[in-house]
Amino acid sequence: MTSPGERNATYAPLGLLAELTHRCPLGCPYCSNPVALEPRKGELDTATWARVFREAAALGVLQVHLSGGEPGARRDLVDIVAAARAAGLYGNLITSGVGITEASLGKLADAGLDHVQISIQDSIPASADVIAGYTGAFARKNALAHGVVRLGLPLTVNVVVHRANIERVGAMVELALELGASRVEIAHVQYYGWALANRAILMPEREQVARAAAEVEELRQRHHGRIVIDAVVPDYYARYPKPCVGGWGRRSLNVTPSGKVLPCHAAETIPGLTFWNVTEHALGDIWQNSPAFRAFRGTNWMPEPCASCARRDIDFGGCRCQAFALTGDATATDPVCHLSPRHAELATLAAERSEAAYTYRRMPAGREAEVETPA
Ligand code: SF4
């Protein structure tokens, strides 16, 4: 019998993030994909994804988020959606809106797709296209969003907020309403990977963040009953850290295009962790026993001040990837927490500013052909 504080304590995952491919025609400078994008030739085939979905359902997973890159780059996406449905999972497609047409969306709906999430980069088309690094992205996203609603599928609009668009949070919520979304998720950039490389360009001012937070509250009241507004607070200006992924190895898992299973999408930024692969292990074995999942599961790994803190089962010491990115030690208290001995350094980092051009998320030179011409 194990206590919840132990690293091999048993938790049941609820959600599976299936990164079907890292190919994407867009180049968002805050993309959550790793800087070392996985190549097309190593991607899992349809049958393996179908097995992963069955094993996930047996573990207790209820929802699969079909993500990327751009999942529309997979020619077998209809079969993958059908496999998720056959496994009994609620299938949520997370798409850039570029790479899926209304016709292909109809096939996905027929195959059993339950829900669609489309990201928008800004309410001003020209700015949205600059942020996405793709001319015409705004128009295609809008067209697909209308197609989702016409098909009767529920639509969530994702908005990632940063210095270039933070003054238009209200306009982006209005746009989500116009598109017919039932939910809008407003998330400030999380600074790992690509976003870390662009931090000085993307970081808003503290006053902008405060104004945006107040505006979100006002929008919630004004649009109550019309649209659900979820908001994620920006880390660098917070007092307490977020409970990242609901606690390491507690509620969710992430399968990369080549089959590596991660406790969170950024876990590969932490050196020294060993990730087991679905081509070599059953998902249940990985969830229970893989070294990466056990590394920070529970609370026994925690140093002070987390170890004796009353919030340790609320925020789980914050984000391991952020702790490593900011301190070089993945076991450290997340510096976002005001109780961390490194907290004061965040203000200095948040004050760094650059007006340079974005470093866009792109395949490395010589592999550009892996980004397919969108449908
Ligand atoms: S580049 Fe943009 S659209 Fe493509 S996967 Fe990354 S965040 Fe999503």
Ligand code: SF4
């Ligand atoms: S000390 Fe650790 S557990 Fe306590 S609030 Fe800060 S990050 Fe959370």
